[in-house]
Amino acid sequence: MNMEQPMANRSVRAATVRVAAILVMAAMGSPAASVAQDGNLVVRNATVITVTGDVLESADVLVRNGKIAAVGADVIAPAGVREIDASGKYVMPGILDAHSHIALTTVNEGSNPVTAEVTMEDSVDPFQVSIYRALAGGVTTAHLMHGSANVIGGQNETIKLRYGVRTPDELRFEGAPRTIKFALGENPTRVHGGSGNKNPSTRMGVELVLRNAFEEGKRYMEAWDTYNASVASQGNRRRGNRGMSATAMPPEYNLRLETIADILRGDILVHAHSYRADEILMLMEVLGDYGVNKITFQHANEAFKVAPELAEFGASASIFADWWAYKFEVYYSTAYNAAILTRNDVSTSINSDSGELIRHLYHEAAKSQKYGGLTDAEALALITINPAKQLGIDDRVGSIEVGKDGDLAIFSEHPLSVYAINEMTIVDGNLLFDRANDPDDMRLMVNPDEEVPETMIRYWETDMHQCMQNTEWLFGISADQLSY
Numbered sequence: 489m490n491m492e493q494p495m496a497n498r499s500v501r502a503a504t505v506r507v508a509a510i511l512v513m514a515a516m517g518s519p520a521a522s523v524a525q526d527g528n529l530v531v532r533n534a535t536v537i538t539v540t541g542d543v544l545e546s547a548d549v550l551v552r553n554g555k556i557a558a559v560g561a562d563v564i565a566p567a568g569v570r571e572i573d574a575s576g577k578y579v580m581p582g583i584l585d586a587h588s589h590i591a592l593t594t595v596n597e598g599s600n601p602v603t604a605e606v607t608m609e610d611s612v613d614p615f616q617v618s619i620y621r622a623l624a625g626g627v628t629t630a631h632l633m634h635g636s637a638n639v640i641g642g643q644n645e646t647i648k649l650r651y652g653v654r655t656p657d658e659l660r661f662e663g664a665p666r667t668i669k670f671a672l673g674e675n676p677t678r679v680h681g682g683s684g685n686k687n688p689s690t691r692m693g694v695e696l697v698l699r700n701a702f703e704e705g706k707r708y709m710e711a712w713d714t715y716n717a718s719v720a721s722q723g724n725r726r727r728g729n730r731g732m733s734a735t736a737m738p739p740e741y742n743l744r745l746e747t748i749a750d751i752l753r754g755d756i757l758v759h760a761h762s763y764r765a766d767e768i769l770m771l772m773e774v775l776g777d778y779g780v781n782k783i784t785f786q787h788a789n790e791a792f793k794v795a796p797e798l799a800e801f802g803a804s805a806s807i808f809a810d811w812w813a814y815k816f817e818v819y820y821s822t823a824y825n826a827a828i829l830t831r832n833d834v835s836t837s838i839n840s841d842s843g844e845l846i847r848h849l850y851h852e853a854a855k856s857q858k859y860g861g862l863t864d865a866e867a868l869a870l871i872t873i874n875p876a877k878q879l880g881i882d883d884r885v886g887s888i889e890v891g892k893d894g895d896l897a898i899f900s901e902h903p904l905s906v907y908a909i910n911e912m913t914i915v916d917g918n919l920l921f922d923r924a925n926d927p928d929d930m931r932l933m934v935n936p937d938e939e940v941p942e943t944m945i946r947y948w949e950t951d952m953h954q955c956m957q958n959t960e961w962l963f964g965i966s967a968d969q970l971s972y
Contacts, residue, residue, distance in 0.1 A: 582628025705748030827860020
């Protein structure tokens, strides 16, 4: 089957959608532009769920210059600050998705089992309507991940969902730690061993690729450390004796190895696609051998089997609430996964890995409360403070506290209720989603009054699971046939 033409058609369609989005936004303005957006507002008379503290009844939240300035009863706000009456409603911190592929135009760099040199920040598309749809679900921060085609994939990008901005840089979560995607199991073995006839073709090969990469990165790091120490020493000698003029030669610069060296230094957080308990233990052993202790296991369907070991290592888990059995290596899991991990003191989050499920993360948290008896605070922590910790941004987001970013979601009912509807989403003190004033064209068609025939629309880039995007041509099949 010739995949070049279908791929080209999809690229044209994706480009057409993005151009159309730009034209529509230019013509009507973004939702963010419909009201004054200065990072200042006060939400009044709400039940405030702080997540890390008490639940406050009939309380106010004041946001000034994008930061939470006061939380409590009868908060005094400056004159002219926009007021939102949330009487009878619930306010919680903006939701975080620790595993997402929205707003990306490319996911996998499948040319090598190790591609640590690439970064998702180079393919962020601020015009994708998937950002707005995520806001509709109360999500304010998303971790945009490289796909799972590579044992060591590209670096990820953490963004604020500031829908309406024009450039990728304006979405970037300023100061968020660097993270990188690893992948274990069948995905990298299929892409490289199954189709490319190169390592890895087995789970043993995955470990081999990891150890070889870390060993190369370690030697590269040591070479640069030796060089830098030599330069510093020569500088000291020159200051003491101007006759010393020897110059050290630097090692050859390699961006891939530089990135791996940064992992070894602890400057990059590892997020690893994983399913089986044995491969989770394997990666912890490899990381331990190289002194790396910053790891979040993504998916981690069998993490409950090794919960004590994860806790001892200090690893985190970002999992699905009840999504498994879609291929053989994910056959064995349980809806009690989150509760078992939580009870074993493993920092756990619930993620979407989907442009659709991202709108329902509060429902996913509620499922984890049902299966395992988590408290309200524990269940909501799965989509707020815990993913914030896993991304290294819990000093900024994940709870309602003075000094943190003004990222809030306002619900009609308690967020864990099946009847709850997110009515407003606030990012940096700016109201970016308002259900009561939702622009018509953000939902279906530019003209909602026009009669159109019944149609099934599927936008390939955002409506399907994307972990293996850009690799289907390797298998000679269409994207819809690809098993994840």
